[in-house]
Amino acid sequence: MALKLDAAKWRKKRGMKRLLAALGADEGLTRYVGGAVRDDLLGLPISDIDLATRIAPDDVIVRLENARIKAVPTGIDHGTVTAVSDGQPVEITTLRRDVSTDGRRATVAFTDDWQEDAARRDFTINALSADPRSGELFDYFGGLADLEQRHIRFIGDPLQRIAEDHLRILRFFRFHARFGRGAPDAAALDACTARANDLMALSRERIADELLKLLALPDPAGTVGIMLSRGILRPVLPEIEPTSLPALKALIAAERSADIQGDPVRRLAALLPRDPPLVEGVAGRLRLSNKAKKRLACTAGEIGASPPHALAYRVGIECAVDRLLLADRPTDAAAIRHWHTPRLPIGGGTLVKRGLPEGPVVARTLRGIEDRWVEAGFPSGEEFERIVAAALGAAR
Structure with missing residues (x-):
């Protein structure tokens, strides 16, 4: 596994060079973060690239507008601005720390401390960041070792991470099914089991979205089996045994x-x-x-x-x-x-033209023709005409 990113390759992505210049990446103000860093290290294709920055959200917008890059305040209260650079959207989020959480949403304050921001992420493999100029990786919680071992581990205390966002229970299993190898992390599994009832506080839309993402993976059966044996889904989907x-x-x-x-x-x-x-x-x-x-x-x-x-x-x-x-x-x-x-090769109007009186008998005869046509394997030509003739004869 590479120990740094290919910075030149990433800068060639559409609109990226101009965006990084606007955000002071060469001065250490902005880094690549999150899933794109993780996936690139695993040799997986990357699509969405996220940036984290020390720059305050309002200043991010000013810098983007000065560089003639479209700025969309998609989540500015939580520090997120979407830049559209040469038609390519990129999410930029100011470094944050949690002030308070209730398991569904967080109140945040902005910071300039990279490690403090990384500490609020869920899993060690998602807390990696990279310098856009050199490709140097920053790993504050052992994410590189976990990534190499395909081990999904919460940052810090799993119970605390789950208390901050209850959806992390389902995310843990999805990430294990997608990236994990071997048995799940024992501390994480025990914490998810202990806090499974917390899922009841989440909207059913969020639960469905996460569950369907899990089921869309190539082979989620092993992970789903662990979830069912631990009763993870029982509070919200007791029908699944x-x-x-x-x-x-x-x-x-x-x-x-x-x-x-x-x-x-x-x-x-x-x-x-x-x-x-x-x-x-x-x-x-x-x-x-x-x-x-x-x-x-x-x-x-x-x-x-x-x-x-x-x-x-x-x-x-x-x-x-x-x-x-x-x-x-x-x-x-x-x-x-x-x-x-195929479409049934005849309609009610044709049956009337062929001598059937208008009324309910037309619909009944048409249904009979369709049933026999389907049973016969959707024939055409003479065989279909025999079906029609027999139905008309029986209806008259």
Whole structure:
């Protein structure tokens, strides 16, 4: 693992050189911080770059405007300004220390002490910073060693970190699933277990967002199993029992077998009982988007005896793929994933032109034609005409 960043490479990123000059990076006023530093050291692609600075928020805005860089005060009360440099947004946050916290939000004061700012972050691997000029790394809490060992560890006392922000319980497990190797940090795990009831104080939207991020990872089953064995989710999602884990493991295996991208909503469905009212209740309680609510509700339905393409026609391709994967039928799911749903080649107006009287009989006949067409595998031509003729004959 590299012991410093490639400063020249980072400066080549769009808009970065101009932004760093405006913020006095060469004078030690501004550094790269957070996830981008961590990911670069791990050889992972980086997208969003965050900067921390000793400069006060109002002065950050003045400096940006003087450099003709757009400044957006996205969270200025907490020290955050978003700079848009050559069309590239970058978050800039003034160094802070916590004055008070209640587990959901913090009151902060600004500081010029890099270590004091790093101390308020959650995990050691997230508290690294780097000098934009030299690429030199600053590690106040052993984050480099933890990163090398893929060990997720709270900074300082885990109970204190969780008291400051209860969401860190779920973040710990997500980071372990994404970056961790081996058993979770024992002190962190015990603290999360002891404080699991703190999750009840959080909005369900924040819980859902963090849980879905965890379930979106390539293979979260091992970490989810630890969470369930420790009762982490019980205060907010009692519907998810330890016995749900085999279904999640089977789903992940089916997704891989079908070469279908793992999906967090589908994986959440695997953890829940196949009970449509219960599933709808969970979706509502988590305040999922309308699209996610509909999808989660659809996963709880039955497959029935219909062929996969018939199921896809009835409930939609996405829902059919979900149901088939959850039923451990990866071959069938793969067969329909890129299927283009056909349209019934006839309408009610055509039936009237062919002698059927207007009225309810048209809709009934059309439904009958559609049912037989689907059962027959969506035929066209002469075979479809035989289906229509038989339906018209029976309706007259």
